[in-house]
Amino acid sequence: MTPCTKILLLFSLLLSQHITAQIMWPGDVNNNGIADGADFIYYGLAHGSTGPVRPGGNSNWTPQNIAPWSQTFPNGVNYAFADIDGDGEVENSDQSKFEDNWGKVHGTITPDGYGASSGGAPLRIHLIPSVVQTGPGTPINIEVRLGDAANPLTNVYGFAFKFHYDNNLVESGGSDIEFDEQSGSWIDFDNETRNFFQKNETIGRAEMGITRTNQVPASGQGRVGSFYVIIEDIIVGLTVDTFRISIDSVVLYDSNLQAYAVQGDTAMVRIVAPDYVAASEPGQSNAAFVQITPNPMHRLALIETTEELISWQLLDMQGRVAPANLTTLSQTRYRLQMTDVPAGMYLLHGQTSNGTFQRKVCVLPQ
Numbered sequence: 001m002t003p004c005t006k007i008l009l010l011f012s013l014l015l016s017q018h019i020t021a022q023i024m025w026p027g028d029v030n031n032n033g034i035a036d037g038a039d040f041i042y043y044g045l046a047h048g049s050t051g052p053v054r055p056g057g058n059s060n061w062t063p064q065n066i067a068p069w070s071q072t073f074p075n076g077v078n079y080a081f082a083d084i085d086g087d088g089e090v091e092n093s094d095q096s097k098f099e100d101n102w103g104k105v106h107g108t109i110t111p112d113g114y115g116a117s118s119g120g121a122p123l124r125i126h127l128i129p130s131v132v133q134t135g136p137g138t139p140i141n142i143e144v145r146l147g148d149a150a151n152p153l154t155n156v157y158g159f160a161f162k163f164h165y166d167n168n169l170v171e172s173g174g175s176d177i178e179f180d181e182q183s184g185s186w187i188d189f190d191n192e193t194r195n196f197f198q199k200n201e202t203i204g205r206a207e208m209g210i211t212r213t214n215q216v217p218a219s220g221q222g223r224v225g226s227f228y229v230i231i232e233d234i235i236v237g238l239t240v241d242t243f244r245i246s247i248d249s250v251v252l253y254d255s256n257l258q259a260y261a262v263q264g265d266t267a268m269v270r271i272v273a274p275d276y277v278a279a280s281e282p283g284q285s286n287a288a289f290v291q292i293t294p295n296p297m298h299r300l301a302l303i304e305t306t307e308e309l310i311s312w313q314l315l316d317m318q319g320r321v322a323p324a325n326l327t328t329l330s331q332t333r334y335r336l337q338m339t340d341v342p343a344g345m346y347l348l349h350g351q352t353s354n355g356t357f358q359r360k361v362c363v364l365p366q
Helices: 003-020 037-046 093-100 276-280
Strands: 125-129 139-146 153-165 177-181 193-200 205-212 218-220 222-230 240-254 266-272 290-293 300-305 309-316 325-330 333-337 344-352 355-363
Touching: 037 093, 037 153, 037 193, 037 205, 037 240, 093 193, 125 240, 125 266, 139 153, 139 240, 139 266, 177 193, 177 205, 205 222, 290 344, 290 355
Parallel strands: none
Antiparallel strands: 125 139, 139 222, 153 205, 153 218, 153 240, 177 222, 193 205, 240 266, 290 300, 300 333, 309 344, 325 333, 344 355
């Protein structure tokens, strides 16, 4: 073999390797052009797998050559794409690297099962708020339920959804919203799940997801977690507003990465200023002056009236009597104390010689 022939063969080999090399972007596990919740479920399916270390690999959002592993996902993508940091193992530490690159795109995005909420689908993600009405500065919980008794799920490996929320009604510039997974739920029956929650509070858009990690799917229905939201303490220019969380798109995979059609949901909680009810409800006299300080309160407040208080009652937002003590300090001053009530909004009904009144009382977390 002549030297020229050797050089040509070597060049041909290098060119062939370059052409056939697979390129990955760390975080885009399914190689469809975007790092999002679908990739998180792929990561969960490959969790615990090992293979060759990626030469010179890192988790930066840059194109990198993979060293192919022996395993592939059902769609043909190599498991090496799930090794986000390139250390030769798909493990918990890869999740933080995925979250660093969440939402980033490259090239042309191709479909991956993540689609708009299907309005006619029998399966549904339910968003259930802890209250239907509350006041500024209060925390609320919005339960996330997957399926229901009439439409349970089978062979579920993971799900995720993208949603938008009213960031102008959330504390800390839209950032005071978090997701907590329900440990021991039907999807986490053996503590073999991971969850993620990422948000862009500037525009009020976010994504959350849960994936199994032991290659064993789950079946069932019901609660999988909840959002914890702190409502802004001032409603600018309004006495009434509505906080919303609305699901935009969903992906739900079985263990073969086949996608289910899922219907989304919207949760709404009415936000009212503390004195809104008294000022707007018919059939009540507002001549009875009542001042509650502080409000919001930490289970102890001072009530001042212009006339002696004849009767009173404290109700929660479902109309149930809430436990409270009212101590008379003087003819027109009283101390309201609540020790065994959860944080939230309550209604103080009362009567003086000047008429009846109704005031909202906001109880803050302890």
